[in-house]
Amino acid sequence: MKKIYGGLFLVFLLLLSGCGQETKTEETETQKTAQDKEKESAEAFSEIPIAPSKKEDLPKQKIGQLVEEYLKDAELAEKDTYQTKLEGDFTKELQSNLTQYIKKTKQDDPQEIYNFIISQVGSGKYSTVIEEGSNFEPNFEEPNLPSGPSGDSANSNGGPREQNAVILIDASGSMKAKVPGGVKMELAKDAVKKFASQLGEKAKTALIVYGHIGTGSDVDKVKSCREIETMYTLGDYKEGDFQQALQSFEASGWTPLAAGIDKANEMLKNYSSENNQNTVYIVSDGIETCDGDPVAAAKRLSDSNIKAEVNIIGFDVDDKGQKQLKAVSEAGEGTYTTVKTKEELYNTIEKEWKPSLGTLAWIHMEAPIGWDFIREYDRYDAEIGNKFKTAVKRESNRVNTAIRYLRQEELVKDEILTELENIQSDAYSMKMDATSEQRQKVIDHIKMRGDEIKQEVEEWKAKYE
Incomplete structure (x- = not known):
C-alpha cells in the first residue's frame, strides 16, 4: 500500500514540476515578445527620415505613415470627405504614436520631434505636383504656316x-x-x-x-x-x-x-x-x-x-x-x-x-492673345497649382494638431514646443513659397511659348507680306 502511495506522490511531483516549467517558459516567451516589440519600436524611432527644410528637397519627402494608412485616397479629396477620414482613427493613432515616441525616446530636440511628426502626417503629394508642374505645357493652337506662297495662298x-x-x-x-x-x-x-x-x-x-x-x-x-x-x-x-x-x-x-x-x-x-x-x-x-x-x-x-x-x-x-x-x-x-x-x-x-x-x-489670329494666356494660367491652377497648395495647407494643419496635443498632454516642455512651432512656421512658409515659385515658372513658360508662336507668325508675315 505504501508503495502505491509513494508512486502516486512521485507522479504528482513530476506533474507539478512540469507545470512550473511550462509556466516559466510562457513567462519567458511573453517577456521575450515584449522585449522584441520594445526593440522594434526603438529601431523604428531611430530610423526617422529628416523632414525637408529646403524647396529642392520637397520631392524627396515620403508619405507619412498615418497618411498612407488612413488618408492615402483622401489627402486631396473634397473637404467633407477629407475631414471625415481625419476625424476617425487617424487622430487617435496620431495621439498614441506621439505619446509612445516621446515617452520611449525621451526626445527633447525640437527638430527631431518635427521629423517624427512629418514621418507620421507628412504629405505624399509633393513629388507628383512638382513633376506635373515641371511638365506643364500650354494648349495654344500651333500656327499652320505655309513654307512659302503657292497655289491658293499666293x-x-x-x-x-x-x-x-x-x-x-x-x-x-x-x-x-x-x-x-x-x-x-x-x-x-x-x-x-x-x-x-x-x-x-x-x-x-x-x-x-x-x-x-x-x-x-x-x-x-x-x-x-x-x-x-x-x-x-x-x-x-x-x-x-x-x-x-x-x-x-x-x-x-x-x-x-x-x-x-x-x-x-x-x-x-x-x-x-x-x-x-x-x-x-x-x-x-x-x-x-x-x-x-x-x-x-x-x-x-x-x-x-x-x-x-x-x-x-x-x-x-x-x-x-x-x-x-x-x-x-x-x-x-x-x-x-x-x-x-x-x-x-x-x-x-x-x-x-x-x-x-x-x-x-x-x-493674324493664330498668335495667342490675352485671354488665351489667362485661360492657361487658370488651367494650371485647376489641374496642379491648387492641389499643391491644398497638400501644403492640410499637412500644416495635421502638424499643428500634433503640436497642440503635445502641449495639451504636457509631453514636452514649453520652450521646446515654442521652438517646434517656429520650425513648423518656417517649413510652412518654405512650402507655400515653393507653390508660388512653381506657378511663376509655369507662367513664364506659358508667356515664352506664346511669344515664340507670335514671333513665328510675325516672321512669316514679314517674309510674305
Whole structure:
C-alpha cells in the first residue's frame, strides 16, 4: 500500500514540476515578445527620415505613415470627405504614436520631434505636383504656316492673297423657331458675330441678309423675294458697326437663296481670284422658296474669275432642305454641314469656317492673345497649382494638431514646443513659397511659348507680306 502511495506522490511531483516549467517558459516567451516589440519600436524611432527644410528637397519627402494608412485616397479629396477620414482613427493613432515616441525616446530636440511628426502626417503629394508642374505645357493652337506662297495662298506677286468674306444670313420666317440653346435667328447672329470678329481687321468682311422683309404670306411674296439687303459693305471689319448691322433685322419672310448668292457675286465682281481669296458663307434653315435656282447661282460664282467657295451651314433643316443646300455648296466647290443645336452651330463655324491658314487675315489670329494666356494660367491652377497648395495647407494643419496635443498632454516642455512651432512656421512658409515659385515658372513658360508662336507668325508675315 505504501508503495502505491509513494508512486502516486512521485507522479504528482513530476506533474507539478512540469507545470512550473511550462509556466516559466510562457513567462519567458511573453517577456521575450515584449522585449522584441520594445526593440522594434526603438529601431523604428531611430530610423526617422529628416523632414525637408529646403524647396529642392520637397520631392524627396515620403508619405507619412498615418497618411498612407488612413488618408492615402483622401489627402486631396473634397473637404467633407477629407475631414471625415481625419476625424476617425487617424487622430487617435496620431495621439498614441506621439505619446509612445516621446515617452520611449525621451526626445527633447525640437527638430527631431518635427521629423517624427512629418514621418507620421507628412504629405505624399509633393513629388507628383512638382513633376506635373515641371511638365506643364500650354494648349495654344500651333500656327499652320505655309513654307512659302503657292497655289491658293499666293497672289500674282508671290505674296498671300487678300481675304474677302461675304456672310449671308437667311432671315426667313422659319428662323424664328427654337432649337436646343435658343432661337435660331439669335443664335445665328451671335455665331456670325464671333466668326466675323475672328477674321481680324485686315480681312474684308461683308454681311448680306435675305428673307427679312414681309410676313411669309403669298400677298407679300414678290416684295420679300426681291429685297436682298447689304447690311455691312465689304471692307475692313469694325466691331461696333458690324454688331449694329446684325441687330438691324429680324426673321420674317420668304427665302430668296439664289438671289442672295447673286448679290454676293455682284459684290465680289471686282475681286478676281488672282489676288483675292473669296469665300461666301451662308447660314440657312431651308430651301429656296422664291422660285430661284441656288445651285446655278453658286456655280456661276465659282466658275467666274472670282472663283469664290460657297460654304453652307444648314441649321435644323429637313431632308429635302439638306439635299438642296448640299447641292448648292457642291456647285460652289465649298462645304456643307448640318447642325441642330446652339453648340453644333458654334463648333461648326469655329472648325469649318476658318479661312485658309495661308492668308494673313487668319494667320493674324493664330498668335495667342490675352485671354488665351489667362485661360492657361487658370488651367494650371485647376489641374496642379491648387492641389499643391491644398497638400501644403492640410499637412500644416495635421502638424499643428500634433503640436497642440503635445502641449495639451504636457509631453514636452514649453520652450521646446515654442521652438517646434517656429520650425513648423518656417517649413510652412518654405512650402507655400515653393507653390508660388512653381506657378511663376509655369507662367513664364506659358508667356515664352506664346511669344515664340507670335514671333513665328510675325516672321512669316514679314517674309510674305
